[in-house]
Amino acid sequence: MRTLAVVLGLLALAGCGGGGGSSGSIPGGADQNAARVIKDWADELRAGDISAATDEFALPSLVQNGTGPLQLTSRLAVAAFNESLPCGAELTRAEGHGRFIIATFTLTERPGEGECGRGVGDTAKTAFVIANGKIHEWVRVVDQDQAPASPPSTGPVV
Numbered sequence: 001m002r003t004l005a006v007v008l009g010l011l012a013l014a015g016c017g018g019g020g021g022s023s024g025s026i027p028g029g030a031d032q033n034a035a036r037v038i039k040d041w042a043d044e045l046r047a048g049d050i051s052a053a054t055d056e057f058a059l060p061s062l063v064q065n066g067t068g069p070l071q072l073t074s075r076l077a078v079a080a081f082n083e084s085l086p087c088g089a090e091l092t093r094a095e096g097h098g099r100f101i102i103a104t105f106t107l108t109e110r111p112g113e114g115e116c117g118r119g120v121g122d123t124a125k126t127a128f129v130i131a132n133g134k135i136h137e138w139v140r141v142v143d144q145d146q147a148p149a150s151p152p153s154t155g156p157v158v
Contacts, residue, residue: 022028024035030094030101034130039091046088048111054079058134065140082150087116089124100127102141 026035040057060073063081072078088110095102103126107119129137 005103026091026094028093028104029094030096031130033133034128035091035094035102037130037133037135038094038101038128042089042091042105045082045085046108046110048088050079050082050112055140056135058131058136061136061138062114063138065138083112087119087124088142092123097127099129100137101128101130
């Protein structure tokens with residue numbers, strides 16, 4: 001089973017389909033404009049729209065998903081990162097912590113190359129830095145409530 005004690009950036013997304021235009025606030029108290037960027041990204045990824053999800057990232061951007069930090073400097077690299085995430089995610093909560101927004105997601109299947117398997121329904125957390133309407137940092141966070149007894153895997157998780 002994939003280690004799902006995770007997530008820096010799948011922020012409190014609700015609903016299906018692509019991003020943009022959803023109404024309602026995202027629980028957790030985070031800046032709603034920043035949380036909306038996270039929600040849009042998660043909605044787009046969950047719908048299998050890698051191109052739209054990629055457009056939510058700034059260049060360069062920093063990601064860390066069970067690995068050391070990786071700087072993504074091209075749209076191709078961001079798309080490959082998004083494609084590597086096996087699960088879709090629905091944002092359920094977004095909390096501000098300094099410059100970060102900690103997003104809590106419920107994991108889902110997604111079209112395309114994703115294969116979430118037994119992870120569907122689990123939660124994951126990601127820390128995001130959002131600036132100028134774009135994701136600048138995406139960092140997987142270990143959810144202490146979901147932490148496994150064994151060390152987390154080093155592969156892509158979301």
